[in-house]
Amino acid sequence: MKKTLGLVHTSATLVPVFQQLCAQYLPHINVFNIVDDSLIKQVITRGELQPDTARRVVNYANSAESAGADFIMFTCSSIGAAVETAATLTQVPVLRVDQPMADKAVSIGKKIGVIATLPTTLAPTSDLVKRRAAVAGKSIEIKSVLCEGAFDALMGGNPTLHDQMVAAALKELSNEVDVIVLAQASMARVVDTLSDTEKKVPILASPPIAMEYLATLL
Known part of the structure; x- marks a missing residue:
């Protein structure tokens, strides 16, 4: 049975970038994307990652897991700390891209x-x-x-x-x-x-x- 990778992005521009990379490196893996650019906009506006934004990141990890992901990767570095927290709260591996x-x-x-x-x-x-x-x-x-x-x-x-x-x-x-x-x-x-x-x-x-x-x- 094929494995499934869930990718969570804070910019829609990264979807085609990772689509191409997945085709190159993971041709036999199912991939789906979750995009919410309000995450990075919130971080930039506030100048830092704050708890409510971090909570939303954790929620997206849970959503990706519920959608059937065997592995989850967040493609934005600015929310990295929240991604590490999410990794402790899901049943599947969660990776920050960097x-x-x-x-x-x-x-x-x-x-x-x-x-x-x-x-x-x-x-x-x-x-x-x-x-x-x-x-x-x-x-x-x-x-x-x-x-x-x-x-x-x-x-x-x-x-x-x-x-x-x-x-x-x-x-x-x-x-x-x-x-x-x-x-x-x-x-x-x-x-x-x-x-x-x-x-x-x-x-x-x-x-x-x-x-x-x-x-x-x-």
Whole structure:
């Protein structure tokens, strides 16, 4: 009998991204999507993840389980803390999309760069990397970089400016660290615009790494 993966998104733009990745990495798995962009909008407006939003995240995990998911993954890093809580309250495994990426970064180097366009994503991702390093028993250094204004440019209909700002930050950060972690999946496309000489260190994006990880489990 086919396994079923439930994906919970805070942006509809991520549905086709993960649809393609599922076809590539999990061709024999049933997949369904739950989308609610009010979750991330609430976090951004408030500047942090608050209890009532976290409770809704837990409810979505329960909904996915009730819908028949054998495994659940949340594709947004900003709600990561609530996802970890949800994992303790469901009967099926629940994964935050950035955990496999954090584990890979820790395995690659000691100096780890974390880059984001939202402060609400930068802090949770940096915290996750620190905790996964502790689990691995490894001492690391983290350099966190916020591309201020890039997210506003993207939401304001200027993706070119967003990509230019992120690319510039990536080039600068690559001179200071062993590996770079992208805190948001929306930044991944910028990596493809960089030349091999500009990508001086590995630059990790969570979606493909998470799907590789799920393929080993499912």
